[in-house]
Amino acid sequence: MKKMVLSLKVIGDFRKYLYGEERSEATVDKYMRDIMRFYEYLPKDDKAVTKERLVAYKSSFSDRYKVSSINSMLVALNGLLDYMKLDDLKLKLHKVQRSVFYEDDRELTKDEYKRLLDTALKKGDQRLYMLLQTICGTGIRVSEHKYITVEAVNEGKAVVHNKGKVRTIFIPKKLKWLLKDYCRQKNISTGPVFITKNGKPVDRSNIWNAMKKLCKEAKVDDKKVFPHNLRHLFALTYYRSQKDVVRLADLLGHASIETTRIYTMITGKECQKSLSKMDLVIPWAV
Template identity: 55%
Template sequence: MTQHYILSLSSLERYHQQLIEDERSPETIVKYLRDIRHFFTFLSADKTVDKETVISYKKHLSQHYKGSSANSMLVAVNGLLTFLGWSECRVKLLRIQRQNFRRADRELTKDEYQRLLHAAKHKQNERLYLLMQTICATGIRVSEHRFITVSAIKTGYARIVNKGKERVVFIPAELKGPLLRFCRAHGVERGPVFVSRSGRPLDRSNIWADMKRLSQKANVPAEKIFPHNLRHLFAITYYQLEKDIIRLADILGHSSVETTRIYTATSGVEQKKLLSRLGLVECG
């Protein structure tokens, strides 16, 4: 017999508190809450939840979102269902064939990165100029820039605490001087380096918006300009130089090497060239 439950707003609030107690990152909590509110809106007026309803929601997501996006939304819903003790309503994630090459139309090249730096410098946005280099030269997530503190710069490394894990990230010697000069010029004596006028660490959306404004001046497609692409460029460059995926996974803070493989896949252009070099087609 199918079990029916009623999802209430108070249940969502209790789950919110559980996410906080589980020490999920602020960004993860915001995303999970957004995703479960989307599910809450999808439900019928009486907010009935059963296995058939969740399956229907899964189908709805598959028709309106990319597979990876749909799965991330299902993860949030499954987490809520587990928390409420409604595990029999959980659904499997969509099966997605792993893409074995990187998309060149979304990948930021080193030349494009350098043009972004020059554009930021030309606009006299020293904070953005140094922040982009800090992310790209260390491989940190944009949300982790708050761990780049005055003390970390002086010691040459930062202790990054994220997703219940701690790792050490070294700051290139070439960056230490410019970062310390920036701190002195802007009166930053302690704590995070990249802060707003109110002294709070810069928000991801504001960093993204500032980067997007460089598009025309840098002659870089806007769809390539987002903070995570700086981390992506670090990973690609590191792997091409060292070919050490285990060490790269440690630096990036990945729990699984499978996650790191996304960064080390060849580009579509490189794969096409490789196929041509195989010499297995004879025409004419």
């Protein structure tokens, strides 16, 4: 039986394949990091891909990473094996028990969100102030902010292309007027609203770093402050108001309701309150 060897050329071809599948830049970069980790794990003089080596590689993670992180790396590796037509070598993911509630120390509350906005204004960062409101007010992914254009603002909706799918994002009226005013002040007459001095859409890593710089002054735990948590706050607020997970899935651009369920989990404190309200525990008389 001919040995299948993993080479840098194969990895490069797989990268091109992922782009052809319209995977996002962030997804492609992550896949490449995970696959290069496996490539470097293999002996320098023998890059043959075997089941034994794959299983040993999977086992090497057990004490160093969370199960969710391991599964994420295995998904990338299985994608490569599928591309190499080595389906019989694909690895099984670890079974993970679904959490029934969101960890309290990870949830960004509405009050904390407002403190971040106030701090951005105090620092004179109007672009960040408006960008935070746009992500949180529409539920878009941070990478999708480039679709919030002057034209989209005027129309009150944006057409987003992501992961091979197209969806319409509606811009709330209050946000629409704020964005119009922002564009007038910044002399932005066409194209993306959130741009650098060179006229290019702001990079996601710059947004992440700018958000982190607000934490100390806003008195918000920096573990809670990242763009995706704004999307989570949008989803949870919408669900609590409308109780419509199907419509929420459409707004978020999810193909599966199961993915949307993650965004609607309540916190541990809320779970405790709900249990207490059931009033099924009766203390004995003293």
